[in-house]
Each structure stands twice: as C-alpha cells, then as structure tokens.
Amino acid sequence: MRLKHVLLAGVCAVGLSGIAEAKTLKMAYDADPVSLDIHEQLSGGTLQLSHMVCDPLVRWASDLSFEPRLAESWERVNETTVQFNLRSGVKFHSGNTMTADDVVWTFNRLKGSPDFKGIFEPFKAMNKVGDNSVEIVTDGPFPLVMHNATYIFPLDSKFYEGKDEIIKHGDSFASKNISCTGPYTIASREQGVKVEFARNADYWDSNSPGNVEKIVFTPIKESPTRVAALLSGDVDFIAPVPPTDLGRISDDPKTDLITKSGTRIITLQLNQQRVEAFKDPKVRLAIVHAINNEAIVEKIMRGFGTAAAQMSPKGYLGYNDSLKPRFDLDKAKALMAEAGHADGLSVTMMCPNNRYVNDAKICEAASAMLSKINIKVDLTTMPKAQYWPKFDERAADIMMIGWHSDTEDSANFYEFLAMTPNADTGRGQYNSGNYSNADVDAMTEKTLKMTDDVERAKVLQGIEKILYDEAAYVPLHWQDLAWAARKGVNIDAVVNVMNFPYLGDLVIE
Amino acid sequence: MKAPDLAAFLFRRLLQAALVMFVISLVGFSIQDNLGDPLRELVGQSVSEAERDALRDQMGLNDPFLIQYGRFITRAVQGDLGTSYFFKKPALEVILDKFPATFELVLVATCIIIGFSVPLGVYTAIHRDSLITKIIMGFSIIGISVPVFLTAIFAIYIFSVLLGWMPSFGRGDTYALPWGWESGLLTLDGLEHIVLPSIALSSIMLPLFIRLIRAEMMEVLQTEYVKYARAKGLRTRRVRYVHALKNTLIPVVSLGGVKIGTLIAYTILTETVFQWPGMGFLFLEAVNRVDTPLIIAYIIIVGLIFVISNTLVDLIYTWINPTIKFVGGDR
DSSP states (O other): HHHHHHHHHHHHHHTTTTTTEEEEEEESSSSSSSSTTTTTTHHHHHHHHHHOOOOOSSSEEEOOEEESEEEEEEEETTTOOOOOEEEEOBBBTSSSSSOOOHHHHHHHHHOOOTTHHHHHHHEEEEEEESSTEEEEEEEEEEEHHHHTTTTTTOTTTTTTTTTTOOOOSSOHHHHOOOOOOOEEEEEEEEEETTTEEEEEOOOOOTTTTOOOOEEEEEEESHHHHHHHHHTTSOOOOEOOOOOOGGGHHOOOOOOEEEEEEEEEEEEEETTTOOOOOSSHHHHHHHHHHOHHHIIIIIIIIIEEEEEEEEOOOOTTTTOOTTTTOOOHHHHHHHHHHTTTTTTEEEEEEESSSSSSTTHHHHHHHHHHHTTTTTTEEEEEOOOHHHHHHHHHHHHSSHHHHEOOOOTHHHHHIIIIIOOOOTTOOOOTTTTTOOOHHHHHHHHHHHHOOOHHHHHHHHHHHHHHHHHHHTTTEEEEEEEEEEEEETBBBOOGOOOTTTTTOOOGGOBOO | OHHHHHHHHHHHHHHEEEEEEEEHHHHHHHHGSSSOHHHHSSOOTOOHHHHHHHHHHHHTTOOOHHHHHHHHHHTTTTTTTBOOHHHHBBHHHHHHHHHHHHHHHHHHHHHHHHHHHHHHHHHHSTTTHHHHHHHHHHHHHHHHOOOOOOHHHHIIIIIIIIIIOOOOOOOOOOOTTSSOOOESSSSSHHHHHHHHHHHHHHHHHHHHEEEEEHHHHHHTTTTTTHHHHTTTTOOOHHIIIIIIIHHHHHHHHHHHHHHHHHHHHHHHHHHHHHHHHHHHHHHHHHHTTTTTHHHHHHHHHHHHHHHHHHHHHHHHHHHHHHTTTOOTOOO
16 A cells, blocks of 8 residues: 555544544546536536436436436326426525426426437427426327436526527537536546536435545546456546456455446447349348357357347347247258359458447357358457448448447337438438338338337337347347446446446445 | 757748648548537437528538538637537637646656656567566566556556555646646656546557667667777676767657657547546547537647757757758758
C-alpha cells in the first residue's frame, strides 16, 4: 500500500470515528457521457447519466415490470390515452418544484430531438390534466406507452427557459448544465477526464437505501487498465468487464463479478440483392446449420453470452421457447447439394473490429465454419468508424449487425432488422440482407397497434418462427453484460439488463 | 554565429513551416472521408438516414471538397481550426488544454532518457566486455523489441496490481500555475502518477540511445586525436570525459533531437494505456469518434511541434559544433 494512503486512512479513521460515514464511489466506465443534455443522443451513456441525475416517470424493475418513479400511478383511460399521476412536492436541483408543465415541456422537447423523435413518433401529444397529472395520447392503439415512458425524465423547464436548444455538434447551454430531480447533481466535469457527482440533499425518494454521498466517475478506455484499476483498488466499480478478465476478477477475494444475460443480439445478414444464391432459403438454412454458434459462445466468448436462434431474448414477449440453435454440418451439406451449390460459393464478408465483444474473432470463426460447406469467404474487418458507412452502402455479401431494442420490446428488432427496407418509412433500415416477407411486415405493423399482451405475444412469437424457418438471417448470440466491484460495494442490487445501474440506490458497506 | 545569419535562418524556417502546415492540412483534409461518418457517432442507432442527411447538410459535410477545404483554410489562417464535435469547443482550445499533460510526460521521459543513456552508454563503451555491460546490452535488446503498450501493461500489472506501489491510471492531482498550466509535477500525487507512464514511454528510446552513444563513443576512442592526447600524457579521465565525450555527443544531438520528436508519436500508445489525459489519448479517441476537426487540428499542431523541435536541434547543433554553418547561410 502506498504510504500516502496509509496516512490518509489513519487520518480518516481518527477524524471520522463516531460520525456517520460519507461514502464515496470511485467508478470507471469505458467512456464518459457525450453531453449533459440527456435529449441530445440516444445511447447507453446518456441513459446511464439520466438515471444518476434524473428520474423517469416509470422505470424498469429487475423482473422487467414497471416501477413508479415520478409518476406515482397510471391508468389507461381509453384505447389511445394513458393518464399518469405525478408525485407532488418533488424539487429540481435548482430548487424549482416539478409540475405537470415541466413534464409536458420535457415531452415536447423529446419530440423535437432527432434521436428521440423516432421513439415518440406514435405519441400524438401529452396533455396537462390538472397540476399533478398528464395524459399521453397516441395516434391509435399503441402497446408501448409504458416502455416509452421510461424515456421521459422530467427536466426543469424554468431552468432552461430560452436556452433549451438541442445542438448536436456545438456548444449549447443544455449540453453543459442540467437541472433534474435525480439522486445526484453534477459537482464538476472535465470532459473525457472526470465527472464528480454529489448526492442531492433534497432528494424526494427518502426510501432509497442509497448511502453514496459522492461519485467520482473516470472514463478508462483500455480494458486491461480498467481491470488493473479495480484490482489495485484505485476504483471501486467498473464496467464493462472484458471476457478475458472474468476469471481473474471472480477468483480475486477482494472483488465481485456480476454477470447478466444481455439483450443485445449479434447476427450476420445475408445480402440477397448481391448474391443470387442467398435468395434460396435452402442456402440460407445451410449457412445457419453450418455455423456452430454454441461453440462460438463457448470458445470465443468464453461463455460470456447465450447462443441464440431468434432475436428476442428470454423475458421479451416475442421470445419463442421452441426455437433452438441448430448446428448440423451434414444437414448443411445436404441443403447445399439440394440447392445445387454442392461445389460451393465465393462471397465477401465485412465485420467491425471494435464494436461488439470479440466481433472480428467471431467473424473469423464463422468464415472458417462456412468453408466446411465450401463457401469461400473473403473477410474484411475494420473499426466501427469505417464500418458503419460500409454497412450503409451494403458493401459486402455478409455483414455483421448487433441490435439492442431501444424499447425493450421484440417488435423493435423486426422493425429495424427484418422488415422490408423502405427509405420513406424507415422500416428495415438495418436489414442489409434485404430479406423481405410481406407476412412479417404486416404482422410487425399489427403488433405496433395491439394492446392485449397475450394476443400480441402470439403474433410476435409467430414472427420469430417465420424468420427461423426461412433463415432470414444468421442468429449468433446475445452478448452478456458484466460489472465488477470491490467487495462491499453492493452493485448486484442496482444493476440490470438494460445496463443503466440505479446508482442512487447503491449501498456501500 | 552572427545575428543576421540567425534571422535569415529563422525566416527560411518559418516559410518552410508554413508550407509544411499547408501540405499537412491538405492531406489531413483529403483523408477525412475515409475516417468514417461523424454522424454515426453523433446520433443513436435508430435515427433515420434522412434525419442524418439533414444534419450532415446543416454541418456542411455534403459540400464539395474544395468548398469545405476553402472554408477550413480561411478560418484556419485566422486561428480557428474548427469546433470539436465531441467537446463542443474550438479544437485548438481542446488540444492546448491537453498539451501540458503530454508535455510533462515527454519532458520527464526525456530526462530519464538523457539521465540514463549518457552514463550507461559511456560506461558500456569503456568497459566493453564487463558483465554489467552484457547485462545492460541484453536489457536494451529487450527494451527495443517489446512494444510500448506491452511494456505499459506489464508495468501496470506488476507495480499497481501485484505490488500496489503505483497508481494504475490517470494523472492524479494537478496544481494550477498562474498562466493556466495545470501541472502534475508540483504535487506528490501527480509525481506518483507520472512514474510508470514516463518509464513506459522512455522504454524504446532509452535502449536506442544507450546503443547509439556506445557506438559513437567506441568509434571516437579509436580516433587518432584521442590516441595522440593519451600519448601526450593527458590523464585518461580527461581524455575520455572531456575530449571523447564531447565529440561523441555531436551526432547524438542531431539524431536525438529528431527522435525526441517521435516520442510524441509514442505518447498516443502510452497515454491510451494509462488513461493519461493528454493529446495522444485525445487523438486516438478523436479517431474512434470520427471527430474530424479535432483530428486535423491535432495533425497540424503536431506537425508544428516537429518543425519547431527540428529547428531547435539545428540551432543547438551549430552551437556545439562550430565547424557547421547554416546551410546556404551567408558566408
């Protein structure tokens, strides 16, 4: 131990004995939030920040149900209207009291944000119904009102008055200042280096068990350094944890490792426009049968994932229990022969090399597996910055895409990855395979208007089945999530599959 | 050297620098289309292509190359290198904010390199076959062969994780000097934090310099004038450390100055591994985020640093070696 730390510990022990301890959490993620404007970019980083500095109307509980936050209760008034009753007496960091006006103002700002307007598009309006309630009106029946309400983090409309512009690539008041209702305020921020959070003394949620007074957030880009910082005690909590270090962290008596099965699906898409053979479902089925995704999870991901046969992860309405991974080399060969491609094919493949966990290695493995059925793959991997423009161009016959549903609902997967690409509606925007099935299109549109969960689940699962039977794409796995912390920092209780830990409720022993 | 000589030399250098900067900006600007699409990093996954294109239009990214470059160069000559997408501040300001961290790291690494390479180089040249020499030369081979980032990761693992002597990342506490320079060299915590990064950064250049000084020194010790000095009865000590060493250092300075400049390139790796908040780390992040204004500003600033350091080397060179005149100077 460093001398200075010994001295410090001594001083603290003397100085603090008898006083209730103010806990400090030192944490490191791979990147810090891009902006303090929580409406500027729809990303994991923004949502993580939102849950520290703000509160949503409702939030996800660990069983994927909805937990009341700033909305105390809600009720469906009719097919197109849901009313939310707001908690009263909640103060913003500025000292202003939250009212229905703030919530309506926040909603309208979200509708104007380039990143969030897509999610809020089905919502026609939010109306104030008295000082402490609002109602959301949708265009037609819409099943995801509650899902989307998790994105409404009421902001202090008076604080932003006249300075509320959302600017994506330049300076704005909102990108440097924030007034919200959450458990922490921003004490200081040096972008890319450090953010310090201080506990909000007037926090409305007096039932929160959280005892962290101060958070020092440092981005540490390099995974080995991030892990070293935890193991050496320089930080208390890190995420993400690279698969190579999972063993070391769980074996270390001083640290805890928490993993959860994630909701991000990793897939390969087979471009039917570029390769005539991919139009034949038999060839696509052969490819799915040739790729041993369970082996990829075991060997390359080191168990840090769940082999998939569909897009919806377990827990989602669309998850179809009957669909299983189906590696079978003989069958794959037979299918290739049946399709008249026994002597094989020659195709190109492109993958990112710094976007998903082990992305480039997964693609190398997949191309090796495809060579077993005589499909010769010319693989190119590149950093994500170069990959996305290539993806937009549909520059290769097989391309990798991972997807996390912004709404935590199955339909989002089909909307973006499986529906027929249509530039006007934006459907199928990430369907680089150009797979097209009128049934899938119609069923997906239908599920966006159904409000009965039981019936809706049937349709969603039906879509998964069609995609599976037709081998619309190659499902690989759902990437796991991992967090690691020093023992005594009870992150287990606050982390979730959406990967925005509720740090306001964190308890440090 | 006469004052007019110096003025003419500096003027010529200034013209050269301007030309170099111009070429760099042109090259930097023309590769930006291959760096990726900045919009991808600015917006979320489900934003529509039409929406992205509208933003691209608004940012002027859809304009023809010459118009974009013309706009850039007009602003650049007025000292405005563009605004970083990520930091939302002028790119120049962002880079200058990070400059002290990188400068101090390079400074300490340079001190380590000079402080160790001269005595070790001289020692190994004089005691050619001693055991210590063999050990030093052995280590220098390892130092040259192992990449900086690997050295850095090993250093963190051994000294931070296993032994717990050193902090694993970052710059620690800094002390604000009056002219806005945040110095990590003036606090105990800051000094603790700079040890591992500076050693890692010097790990390639130090062995190189030891070998260079050794080779030069051995050559000088064989020359006629050294033999003559000995024969004349001068003390060995004086011959070695005054006459021989002085002549050894002339080529070392000229090569060394240029090599110290390339240390800046190595800071990219070192700073990334140690999460050191300097320019190198900033640059790598900017590349990942396709923050093109910041990338181009960095390339220009580093180009400028190279020009300045090479100019200084030339000046020092003429100063320690009076037989050399400025090339093409007034004779």
